[in-house]
Amino acid sequence: MSTNHQPLDPNDENQALNPEGQTGAEVPxxxxxxxxxxxxxxxxxxxxxxxxxxxxxAEVENIRRRAQDDVAKARKFGTESFAESLVPVKDSLEAALAVPDQSSQAWREGVEITLKQLVAAFERNLMKEVAPAAGDKFDPNVHQAISSVPSEFPEGAVVQLLQKGYTIADRVLRPALVMVSSGSQG
Structure with a gap:
């Protein structure tokens, strides 16, 4: 038997080890x-x-791509519901302008009906008014103080509402502009 001291090639399936640990041409x-x-x-x-x-x-990649598509569609069509709610309001305003020679009472009634349509559109889309009354506590989360004035209200209370604010689904769209009490006048 010949002795071969060459290293084994792991890719060579024809090599075999004999009982002495040597390579040879024996049957496995x-x-x-x-x-x-x-x-x-x-x-x-x-x-x-x-x-x-x-x-x-591949499945993870497909899920990631679908999620990106969903986000893109949500951005693109997110305002669709709100826009659909506003179309009747626009229609009412155009109809009011189309009628010539209306009395002031007819104009007022038309504006009130249109305002009701607009309020309903806001409610359907979770848009709420922020309108604190005089004496309400100032809330920096939904109010913006324009000035501080002495008044009969305690310090930090709303004295006057200057402009209504709005929230959409509890997120501030525009804070209410208010004047805040600095305490008593005297």
Missing amino acids: AEGDQDLAALLEAAQAQVVQYHDELLRAK
Whole structure:
């Protein structure tokens, strides 16, 4: 038997180890067949795991792309409901302007009806008015103080509303502009 001291090539399936740990051209032993079967099974499992990994990666990419599309559509069409609510208001204003020679009473009634339509549109779209009354406590989250004046109200109370504010779904769209009490006058 010749002795070969060359290293084993892991890619050469024809190499085999003899009982002394040397390479030779002998037929693989029964234990080697078990190892070959185990290796083949492990390689098949690696291929399966690789395939599952690629499929999972593709699915994550699809989910990410769908989420981006959903966000883009939400931005694009997010105001659609609100716009639909405002169309009848515009129609009413145009109808009022189309009628010549109206009495002031007819104009007033038309404006009141149009205002009701606008309020209903705001309510449908979760838009609420912020209009503190005189004496209400100043809330910096929804009010903006324009000035501080002495008054009969306690310090930090709203003295006068200058402009209404608005919120949409509890998010401030515009704060109410107010004058705040600095305390008693004397």
